[in-house]
Amino acid sequence: MTSGPWTLLDGIGVLVTNDPDIGVGRLGLLRDAALLLGDGVVQWVGSSGREPHADNVFRLDLDGRTVLPGFVDSHTHPVFAGDRAEEFASRMAGQPYTAGGIRSTIAATRAATDAELNATATRLVTEARRSGTTTIECKSGYGQTVADELRSLRLAAAHTPETTLLAAHVTPPEFDGRTDDYVRMVIEEMIPACAPHAKWIDVFCERGAFDADQCRAVLSAGVAAGMVPRVHGNQLGPGEGVRIAVETGAASVDHVTHTSADDIAALADSTTVATLLPGAEFSTRETYPNSRRLLDSGVTVAVATDCNPGTSYTTSMPLCIALAVREMHMSPDEAVWSATAGGAHALRRNDIGVLRPGCRADVIALDAPSHVHLAYRPGVHLVSHVWKDGIRL
Ligand code: NIG
Numbered sequence: 001m002t003s004g005p006w007t008l009l010d011g012i013g014v015l016v017t018n019d020p021d022i023g024v025g026r027l028g029l030l031r032d033a034a035l036l037l038g039d040g041v042v043q044w045v046g047s048s049g050r051e052p053h054a055d056n057v058f059r060l061d062l063d064g065r066t067v068l069p070g071f072v073d074s075h076t077h078p079v080f081a082g083d084r085a086e087e088f089a090s091r092m093a094g095q096p097y098t099a100g101g102i103r104s105t106i107a108a109t110r111a112a113t114d115a116e117l118n119a120t121a122t123r124l125v126t127e128a129r130r131s132g133t134t135t136i137e138c139k140s141g142y143g144q145t146v147a148d149e150l151r152s153l154r155l156a157a158a159h160t161p162e163t164t165l166l167a168a169h170v171t172p173p174e175f176d177g178r179t180d181d182y183v184r185m186v187i188e189e190m191i192p193a194c195a196p197h198a199k200w201i202d203v204f205c206e207r208g209a210f211d212a213d214q215c216r217a218v219l220s221a222g223v224a225a226g227m228v229p230r231v232h233g234n235q236l237g238p239g240e241g242v243r244i245a246v247e248t249g250a251a252s253v254d255h256v257t258h259t260s261a262d263d264i265a266a267l268a269d270s271t272t273v274a275t276l277l278p279g280a281e282f283s284t285r286e287t288y289p290n291s292r293r294l295l296d297s298g299v300t301v302a303v304a305t306d307c308n309p310g311t312s313y314t315t316s317m318p319l320c321i322a323l324a325v326r327e328m329h330m331s332p333d334e335a336v337w338s339a340t341a342g343g344a345h346a347l348r349r350n351d352i353g354v355l356r357p358g359c360r361a362d363v364i365a366l367d368a369p370s371h372v373h374l375a376y377r378p379g380v381h382l383v384s385h386v387w388k389d390g391i392r393l
Pocket residue numbers: 099101102105204232235280306308309310311312
């Protein structure tokens with residue numbers, strides 16, 4: 001537990017708590033509010049002027065700003081080397097995205113030094129923090145050898161406890177035409193070596209990546225080794241990703257761009273979150289998923305960046321909120337919930353994404369009169385303050 005001086009945030013114009021028992025609606029909105037942070041957690045939430053007396057409290061007047069839980073980015077790939085700007089440019093000139101591009105990042109990542117990989121990951125995590133992300137999930141997946149996946153996870157672990165072994169991302173070149181042999185190596189060697197360093201096990205279930213049986217085999221080996229599943233599924237076309245995620249009790253299935261009525265019904269009846277990644281559709285110029293079908297069916301929806309060099313080279317949760325609203329037809333309230341509490345659900349965390357006493361003091365302030373401005377003012381840096389564990393960054 002991080003300790004430090006307590007801080008009273010006062011003069012909050014709009015406070016998003018995400019706790020309907022504290023404020024109005026699903027976002028638990030309070031106006032003219034104050035928030036007391038201390039010993040790494042939220043100590044008290046309520047109306048301005050009603051705070052309990054405490055000694056040695058630093059008081060900060062937020063002058064009518066909006067305050068909300070820090071963003072929870074539940075899907076990123078920040079450990080890589082190289083650049084795929086040319087691939088992006090050719091997509092913008094009409095080329096389709098294929099999973100094959102991942103291999104060029106694998107080659108660059110394998111050739112990079114630890115220091116180079118660490119510099120990129122640190123730069124991206126720092127960028128994310130500045131735009132309000134206080135919890136970030138980080139995947140491996142650009143090594144695809146035991147040693148390279150291990151070092152990616154070690155580097156990721158310096159930034160977050162939410163580390164993911166993306167063991168089955170793409171068949172690496174040395175296993176060309178022998179995907180089953182690669183899967184065997186993943187199960188027999190990579191998973192046992194990497195499991196102590198990863199909380200999550202992930203697979204890319206897609207034509208051109210791994211099929212349903214291969215994904216099931218990797219996920220069940222991961223579970224046996226103590227990791228919890230999450231799935232990249234139904235991104236490039238319809239497929240079995242959603243079904244496998246629900247079947248294996250995955251915390252989240254991510255992308256879900258192409259879903260059937262059965263997929264949606266299965267998700268609605270499960271504890272698996274659907275994580276939407278609008279940066280990927282933006283950067284691949286693909287059709288955005290229909291978030292209304294998911295939300296109106298009662299599926300829990302998260303929004304994340306998918307930060308990676310191929311399909312979504314952004315760390316900006318505010319951009320993803322704006323895209324989720326404008327392009328995926330989420331309401332601003334839904335998008336803000338999904339980028340905070342939704343991400344927490346996708347990481348099975350009940351101590352973040354909500355501002356209630358006892359939760360982590362991961363808090364951001366916006367230079368704006370409401371959270372709606374995150375979508376209403378796209379591309380504008382509105383995040384004025386970030387606290388992680390109660391400490392101002
Ligand atoms: O989440 N879908 C698979 N993985 C990444 C893309 C990786 C890449 O193209 O490098 C994604 O979009």
